[in-house]
Amino acid sequence: MAYMQTKALTHASRVRRLYKQAIRSLEAQYCVKPLEFRYHAVVMRARFDSHKDEVDMRKAKKLLLDGENECFEKSLAQPMQFPFSPGGVAYNRVAHVPDMILDSWHPLEKAQYPEYFARREVRKREFIERWEKKYGKSTNVDA
Template sequence: MSYLQTRTVSHALRVRKLYKEGCRQLQALYGYHRHVYRYHAVLLRDRFEQNKNEVDMRVAKKLLMDGEKELFMKQHPQPFKFPDSPGGVAYGREPHVPDWLLDIWHPFEKAQYPEYFARREVRKKEFIERWEKKYGKPDPDAGH
């Protein structure tokens, strides 16, 4: 879930995101005509280059907010999305299979892959040791 925001977003990062999203919107508008898309992408880049040396943060923030508003007002009605991205046609198509499902396999099923399950048991023990070293052993009375 790399699309979830988990940290503070700096001004520079917001500017980069605005530029990238602007290019994606241009791709949605002119994607079938590559030369027209490139022309508009160069014009967009020039708009960003004209203001890259702005030192007054109040002006820079106003430019950024105006750019985000303009992007919102001019967004494509059906923007380009990658298939596996949120909103894409294949997003969530392949379900996440939890690791514990392998623990409930029948022994005959596990016997078909002896090396894998032997290595898996070793790694599970290593994981438990690292967990207990970092967080301590669980308290058996804590659940009651």
């Protein structure tokens, strides 16, 4: 499960995530005013760059925690989301049709695309051979 975090994040990766989250928040806030967004993004980058050479880890950690709190406080109640990402307006709009549907086509329908179905049969055979080589022959439990 790629979405589950299994390791502790380093300080640098937390700072990078904070920067990205701050920029996305600004982008959502100034989405109809691109010049204002660009100005605030440059100011945000300057804020991050002013502390990039901090050697005292206690001060760096406090800056990070303050930045995370500020980002949380200034975040919008309904942040901008990309259309095709989870929560977006077009997420899962186009259903994925599995390839096995093509097996149920009538032979007259398949005859309209002879090269495609000939290549598909060859690839299905190759896939089954690779599967059986890796995992062994499948036993039919229902038979």
